[in-house]
Amino acid sequence: xxxxxxxxxxxxxxxxxxxxxxxxxxxxxxxxxxxxxxxxxxxxxxxxxxxxxxxxxxxxxxxxxxxxxxxxxxxxxxxxxxxxxxxxxxxxxxxxxxxxxxxxxxxxxxxxxxxxxxxxxxxxxxxxxxxxxxxxxxxxxxxxxxxxxxxxxxxxxxxxxxxxxxxxxxxxxxxxxxxxxxxxxxxxxxxxxxxxxxxxxxxxxxxxxxxxxxxxxxxxxxxxxxxxxxxxxxxxxxxxxxxxxxxxxxxxxxxxxxxxxxxxxxxxxxxxxxxxxxxxxxxxxxxxxxxxxx
Ligand SMILES: C[C@](O)(CO)[C@H](O)COP(=O)(O)OP(=O)(O)OC[C@H]1O[C@@H](n2ccc(N)nc2=O)[C@H](O)[C@@H]1O
Ligand SMILES: Nc1ncnc2c1ncn2[C@@H]1O[C@H](COP(=O)(O)OP(=O)(O)OP(=O)(O)O)[C@@H](O)[C@H]1O
Numbered sequence: 001x002x003x004x005x006x007x008x009x010x011x012x013x014x015x016x017x018x019x020x021x022x023x024x025x026x027x028x029x030x031x032x033x034x035x036x037x038x039x040x041x042x043x044x045x046x047x048x049x050x051x052x053x054x055x056x057x058x059x060x061x062x063x064x065x066x067x068x069x070x071x072x073x074x075x076x077x078x079x080x081x082x083x084x085x086x087x088x089x090x091x092x093x094x095x096x097x098x099x100x101x102x103x104x105x106x107x108x109x110x111x112x113x114x115x116x117x118x119x120x121x122x123x124x125x126x127x128x129x130x131x132x133x134x135x136x137x138x139x140x141x142x143x144x145x146x147x148x149x150x151x152x153x154x155x156x157x158x159x160x161x162x163x164x165x166x167x168x169x170x171x172x173x174x175x176x177x178x179x180x181x182x183x184x185x186x187x188x189x190x191x192x193x194x195x196x197x198x199x200x201x202x203x204x205x206x207x208x209x210x211x212x213x214x215x216x217x218x219x220x221x222x223x224x225x226x227x228x229x230x231x232x233x234x235x236x237x238x239x240x241x242x243x244x245x246x247x248x249x250x251x252x253x254x255x256x257x258x259x260x261x262x263x264x265x266x267x268x269x270x271x272x273x274x275x276x277x278x279x280x281x282x283x284x285x286x287x288x289x290x291x292x293x294x
Contacts, residue, residue, distance in 0.1 A: 003045035004117045008109035009144065009286055010038045010100040011137070012167065012248040012255050015199045016217040018185060022152075026136070027182055030196045031149040032159070032203070033140050036167050036283040040092050040106055042069065044113050047085035052077070056090040068103040071134055072110035079130065080120055095279050097175040099249030101137045108141035128154065137249075145287045146203065148196075159200070162285050163208035166264035168237065170271050171253040171279035172229045181222045181250035191221055212244040212257055223251035230254055233276075240267035253279075 015032040022028060047053070052073050054063040064070060073086050088110070094102035111131055115122045122130070124142060131138035136153035146160030194216025202211035224230045230247055233254040237245035241263035242256030258264035268282040 001117060003043060004113045005041065005043045006109040006113040007039040008042055008094075008102075008105040008141070009035045010094045010102060010105060010169075010283075011035055011140065012100065012169075012253075013217060014162065014211070014215055014246075015194050015196050016219055016249065017193050017196050018182075018187060018218050020187065026152045027185070028151060029149065029153060031153070032196065032199050033147050033149050034162055034167075035144045035286045035288075036100075036169070037286040038094055038100075038169065038281050038283050040090060040094050040102065040109075042091070042106060042109050042113065043089045044073075044110065044117055045087045046117070047087045049085040050083060051085050053085070053087045054090065055088070056092060058092050058096070061090075061092065061096060068107045068134060069110050072107040072131075073114065075130060075134065076111060076114045076118075080118065082118065086114070093281075095171045095253065097177070098171045098253045098279075099176065099178075099247065099251045100169070100171075100253055101141055101249065104135045104137035105141040107131065107134045107138050111138075112142060128156075146285070148200065160203050161287060162203055163206050163211065164285065165208060165243075166258040166261055167283045167285065168242070168256040168258065168264060168267055168271070169248075169253055169279075169281040169283060170233050170237070170256075170276050172227070172233060172276060173279070174227060174229075174252055176223055176227075176251045178250040181219050184222045185219065186221070191218060192216070193218060208243070208257070208259055215244055215246055217247050217249075219250050220247045223247060227252055236271075237267065240270050242267065 017030045019028040128139035132154045139154045146162045148157040198214040234245040237256035245256040271280040
């Protein structure tokens with residue numbers, strides 16, 4: 001085998017709570033994650049040259065060491081002392097700096113793909129241990145599906161599955177830095193924490209109505225204050241039939257949950273005709289066919 005093609009799926013946070021700031025600057029979190037059906041496509045090819053080369057369809061995305069896929073390939077090559085070069089292509093559909101873990105998912109696809117291409121036999125746990133050195137969301141992007149994410153994001157418990165529904169994604173035209181959002185989060189008694197234990201129960205019951213009333217994202221307290229347009233989109237989604245609507249991750253993407261495909265399609269068309277048109281996606285919850293070897 002000389003090359004491999006991988007799909008890298010986006011995630012949303014059905015629930016996101018931050019418990020405390022740690023000594024190392026990171027935060028302990030308690031999050032409920034869900035993979036959605038929007039994906040980037042990546043190809044990895046062995047090359048005779050010794051270096052790593054990258055090509056993407058987005059001119060503004062770095063194609064050097066700054067790209068997280070470059071970092072993932074470098075990490076893999078160093079771990080297994082691979083001297084041969086690797087050429088990667090990335091076709092991005094997941095909006096960048098959106099709160100959808102696009103970069104983290106690309107990095108996870110790189111580690112998973114190279115593990116298959118070079119037959120290095122790393123288990124899911126070993127891939128996750130490598131992955132967390134690239135970013136806190138990378139271990140989850142290796143696991144995928146419905147999951148509870150704790151620690152900084154590396155302690156994962158598979159859940160679910162979440163009840164079936166349609167998920168509409170709308171990204172306003174602004175880029176949000178995850179680091180900025182965490183650094184500006186105030187964790188005092190005035191900040192309402194989402195009820196993650198109740199969400200876990202709702203998922204266990206397979207009850208969408210019970211789930212949607214418990215969903216929440218504490219990072220909205222930072223990002224929405226800075227960008228009120230996020231609240232406008234949330235309200236617009238509710239007015240267009242969403243059962244609930246929330247910001248994903250550190251933002252700015254807003255997602256809406258729909259239990260009726262016709263209503264979801266109508267809302268999709270509404271947003272497609274708005275100023276956000278290029279950054280509107282109608283998706284579903286997604287689960288990998290074959291989980292990786294544990
Ligand atoms: C917001 C989320 O996307 C929700 O899933 C994640 O918590 C962030 O995951 P990520 O983007 O993979 O995060 P990283 O690339 O590792 O970190 C970016 C920055 O976010 C902050 N960060 C991230 C994760 C975490 N548990 N605590 C943090 O404080 C740190 O300041 C870090 O410098
Ligand atoms: N392969 C990649 N895809 C997307 N962004 C990348 C990639 N490599 C590097 N980046 C850079 O990483 C930054 C964050 O992009 P990304 O799309 O991963 O954010 P995100 O969706 O907010 O992630 P998260 O939800 O994990 O916080 C951007 O500034 C982008 O330039």
